[in-house]
Amino acid sequence: MAHLTSMLGIWNSNPTRHTAAEDLQGLIAGSMIAALGLYLLAKVGLLTGGMAGLAFVLHYWSGLSFGLLFFVLNLPFYILSLRRVGLDFTLKTFAAVGFTSFLVEIESRFLVIESIAPVWAAVLGGLLLGFGLLALYRHRASLGGLGILAVYVQDRFGIRAGLVQLAFDLVVMATAFAVVSPQVVAYSVLGAVVLNLFLAINHRSDRYIALR
Template identity: 40%
Template structure:
């Protein structure tokens, strides 16, 4: 129950960050950024795109990270999709791009770090980052940043050059915060190392 509560808190903080970015017309990286880009270009909400895009990553997570991590990730993705969809009930407002990018990056960074510390993620690049940290000891913040920059560059045309640059600033802030907690994240995952399902069946 304590872990579920922690996942709810992590998703709540992250969802506020995503809403900040959306109302600043700034994108972020990973599957969240791709979902934001698609929400700008279509009539479907961020939450709908975010849930659908993550489905292939659930399979990878189950095979490489174990079923407990995968279930926590599915719970987190579902919660974030629901929480961000509540934005439709808020009155219309706009946030200046620069402070919105910084505030959104900070909130998403702390939200993701808290989820990582509680052995959950928000799918996509988060799963790959934690897998690479677990497998090779790579910095999850830097891995996320690399994926995020690619997504932001691809989607920059939907928000413009200035907002695209602010998007890179936002994900740099997010990545810095995640990197700050990298040793604690590694320790939390090493404390409950789980053998992936395929390895269990092979033994």
């Protein structure tokens, strides 16, 4: 019984290591929360930064599935992840991206939102994405793409992952003017700022020492 509870993370005697079960629940919970944030943004036609933002731009421009675009756009970054961050991080991130992409596509079957103000969708969507990414980061995973690069830059140079992500997000937002209105971009920038400030304040590798 003691071995089972330890394996499940209920009684983990090693504070510097996650058990496999702890990692699994972290990946599932983080992906579900992040997918909900993306779903809220999509409901009012907003976008965000990083690969998710680029996927939104291409989705609004082409009509192709956001989940499929998000999954495909992340594929090249796994090479960087393997070389710079390691196999464990890469596999977890691949799983998180795949699961999040799937959840965004099926979210409307389980949750119907008839009306939500764009400004509230931007703030709440940004916070949910932040919570989801924080859960993934703390289990050595991300939502791929620029998140992989951001975590690597933080580990290598000590620059906060949220600030790195914010710089790339601004570039993505600039390209959004080609497919959406300036008002939509403004709301989207608000959501991205909320997301990245949340990560910049709450995600520090020196505060969280679990490594697995």
